[in-house]
Amino acid sequence: MKKIRTIIGKEWAEVFKNRLVLFSVIFLPLMLTILPLATIWGMSRFPASASSSVSTEEIEFFGDLCVGLTENECVMVYTLSLYTLLFMILPVMIPVTIAAYSIVGEKATRSLEPLLATPITDIELLTGKAIAAIVPAILATWLAYFVYAIGAVIMLGAELALAYVFAPVWVLAIFVVGPLMTFLSVSIAIMVSARVTDPRVAEQLSGLVVLPIILLLVGQSVGWVVVSRDMIYLIGVIVLILDVVLGFITVKSFQRETILTQWK
């Protein structure tokens, strides 16, 4: 346990002195917090133009969503639901940057060999590196979501914001499915990171994990799917299974020899 703590401390001390990593950890949550709030603020300031830009078909499609709401409120709630989905991208994207650097970054700076020569087990090393990537991602997501929720309360009013921003489906998505997805993306990032020689390649390959969320986002924005509680349950179960499988594969496929001898 002590060695895991040491690895976590080392990762944080090192990674957060890397401006590129720090930028991606701060920039993305910041943007995803500011963007929806600015949009809602704009809509509430210019209600007429905002409502006129939404088609009748969309209003009809999101009828359930908009029961009891004015047209303008419906547009804002619809926009909110789109943006809330964006918060599921954060726990996938943030750890990818950190985790991608964790193995391949050490390869690049040649610090991995002395580290692997210490009496640390593969499990301790991988757990330390995974936690170091997972915790900031989850905290940054939750913090961004919290700020976004407060902003929504201020701009939409407590009743509307609590009903839609803090709807059980989103609480489940952000606080349960989000961390599960973080673990998934970290497993993949570490696996990829152990097999490539350039941190950017590791980051780009691992970043592909975000694709299903983007598809979901696009699907919802064009009206193909509506993110429901059942859908979130289903995603949660699938991701949980993938977590177990990929976590196992990551540990089993972490071969010190391969990592060291395939350095080029």
Add this chain to the structure above:
Amino acid sequence: MIDTENLSKQFGSHTAVDRLTLHIGEGEVFGFLGPNGAGKTTTVRMLTCLIGPTQGRATVMGYEVGKDSQSIRRHVGLLTETPGMYDRLSALKNLTIYAELYEVPDVPGQVEKYLRLLGLWERRQDAAGTFSKGMKQKLAIARALLHEPKILFLDEPTAGLDPEAAKLVRDFILEVKAQGRTIFLTTHNLDEADRLCDRVAVFNQRLRVIDTPQGLRQEMYGRQVVFHLADTAVPYQPTLQNLPYINRLEAIDNKLVVALDDPETHNPELIRLLVSAGANIQFVGELRHSLEDIYLRLVNES
């Protein structure tokens, strides 16, 4: 302390290390010499349990490579070819991390001890990335010693260092040697190996030769004495030609090079004979071949 028996490593069809058998005793400084790509680093990696052998076996401090990897890692120190420090972190933080990973009982005390010993205490808060190559290498040596290992593997410890930094590192290796630790040193610097090592092995995928530097000289060239004369040496060659204890005789310009087994006994007679033959001897010395001569001859032969 280190025993290998037919230790081999293959990468696909390429044999990096072929049936290496050697024994290294406690407190010995063992030089492992060979050209680039000879398999020196692969051997070090096998003995430090970073990679596994494909054939043969090895024990380090009685622990078997491949079976007792954690115990071996706990008891050996490794200085890798490149320092591999965390450049963004301070020297103090770098060593603290490793002291914790090696489960050193008094982490701050031990870190301070080695930072002071290597003259880095004043710069302990500076990022390792701001250090010169020599300072980074010293920091890496400190890292390898933090847990007081009985065996130290040094992979090219002075490679790329300026002469002053290289000397500092060499002096420190001598200090470590004086503490009775076993040192496995791979190097290209043959003069360094000659000065530091009790025994050396010339290795190029397989073991070519293993002996003390002096033993290798003796084995390959025998003992040789040079008589520097005032005039050309050729006329005096017949004077010594038929002496039974002379193994080889050569006249080069104004020098007579005589190979013989026991110069201490026979030199006075040789001097007498040359003087009576009219030779003006300027001075007499023993010809000492460098380890480089031996190394190059062995590597070229292989």
